[in-house]
Amino acid sequence: MSTIETLAAPVEPSPGPVAAYSGKKRGTLQASRLVAPGTLALILIVFSVLSPVFFTVGNLFGILGQVALLALAAIGLTLVVRAGGIDLSIGVALDLGALASAWLIHDGYRAWVAVAGGLLFALAVGAVNALLIVILRIPAFLATLSVWFAGTSVQQLLTGGGAPIYLSAPLVPDGFAVIGRGYFLGIDAAIVNAVSISLVVALLLGITRYGRKLTMAGEQPSAARISGLRTNALIASAYLLCAVIAGFAGVVLAARSNGYVPGSGQAYLMDAIGAVFIGATISRYGRVSVGGTLIGVVIFGLLDNGLNLIGLSFFWQDLARGLVLLSILLAAVVLGRAKSRPATGIFALLRTTKHQALTNTAKGNRK
Template sequence: MSTVTDRPSPEQPSSPDPAAGPSRGSAPAVASPSDPDRLRRLATRLLAPGALVVIVLVFGLLTPTFATGGNLRSVLSAAALVAIAACAMTVVVRSGGIDLSIGVAVDLAALGATALIADGYVTWFAVVAGLAFGTLAGVVNAVLVTVLRIRAFLATLSVWFVGTSVQQLLTDGGAPIYLRRPATPESFAALGDATVAGVPFPVAAAALLAIVTWLLLDRTRWGRVVTAAGEQRTATTISGRATRPALGAAFVVAAAIASVAGVLLASRSYGFVAGSGQAYVLDAIGAVFIGATLSRYGRPNVVGTLIGVLIFTILSNGLALLGVSYYFDGLVRGVVLIVLLVAASVLARGTTGPSLRTLLGRAAR
């Protein structure tokens, strides 16, 4: 790790701003990589897309129903909520942290929206209240991490425990809340059932949130500060960037994104079941780290995350079509995840990019 001094000597130029781009007129200081390095980097970036193509081809050959329009539509519908949760996770991991409470944000949003609809409130109020209730988890995370300076892993783990208990306390021990379909407003039911130009609304919402997340991380000053702080937090702080507010905002933004999945889940399932959001957490984490192999810097990115989500979703769908027992689902997905990450780590050795261990080290902060 390079050191940064407060007062650079005349012989030593000051360190560049990590959150800014390259200065004008400056010549690149790094020599061009050798052909083997280029090939390794290219192979690393093609791992996730290549695995997705292979999985699609294998299932397409093994079962004729896989490539049908109806099945592909169901794959996208199943992937929609996971994709939204994974986009939320991408924001936090990009900042150098991890968020184990993404599922709590999903659950609290679903609980708030469902409870208000059951009590007869109008749809827009129930949706807004549900989003606010879910985002509250991110606000608590931001305070714990940036104000009290608790490690993100421990802070979000604590919020996960607290959020799980809050759900049980508010529902008399975790009793489900079911909505009667005839009494459910059409506008609320449409969030999970309607289509937009032939595309299911949850899929359209996931696509829109993916674009918004990409714009926030890659096209805004806040996104550049978050990225720089996640990769070189000390240098970014010394350079004068307000890293703590930016990192705190990352947890709030992530919870707000995940809350959308909670509202859609409540609409799609016509109710709330405590702990349902936890099913998305591990898939989201796995998808983010698979997607990070798509970046030459090992950086979490939205496009790679979506590829990771599709890999997991298609694996589950294809195994179900083949009649494979559900108990093998986690085994197969775990093996694929291990193979991809180990391959990325092996290929990263000897290149100028960071290794998988470096990426995992950032997330453990």
């Protein structure tokens, strides 16, 4: 195994009376990894009992089609979090991808031009994020939050105050419409797109040197720099890839809805963050992964669908979603708490953020 591969692997506690896991701790740690899959199974059981329509093939495939765009946004965010960052501007990238593609189709351009234009608009969001975070050293949370605000204004300026773009269905090229509303072997194109991108990113993170280097840059930045990795380039690439994937989700949205509505991409931001954090609970080290993120996405999709089928008021649905998310995270933290557990992945990100906040506060007090 190369030096990079060795350093990228999570550090295992050394055996001995101090660092060794007891049987009880190993059991609770394994239990914490089952919280998200157990919640998924519980949702399936509960709503299957409450609604006879819920656990049918047609309804389940409908749910997958509904969460396909959320899955794309969350997969892009997974790359950024794997690199040790966070991206609050994925909604902007998604919106600009939809805006550019719908705009170009409206003006009579071909389908491939519209898709390329949408991806380029989204790529610009990733480039700005990379510039602010990697070059100017602005914390990722603040940098992407700023891009979120700026991107919202850009949309309003480009659309004359936020006017939507509507596409006449007969004038939309078949090559563009099929991206969002077509079917491949009887499966919704949106599902096929989400599964395809998920597989590519999963392989990228799981079996390639790039994936190992990106993981190392996110979890062990000091070791990555010492080993000679170009951490800045790796982090920048994560933000660029995230923006492109979100932009593709925007293209799919425009093709699916025959148009563009300003700010529609923002609806996916919070759910994408929640799905990524839910997915991190299935990892022993709190490491985000494509598989874990998809579990989080499906949990949100099943919960939304089930609540609608049983007729729960819209005003109560966000409360139910929040309680489920909070319950999963709390259960994973309580069951997985162990003193010898190394801090990596999401846990390392949260610890680093807290440490930076305390350091900045201390510096301010000294001044």
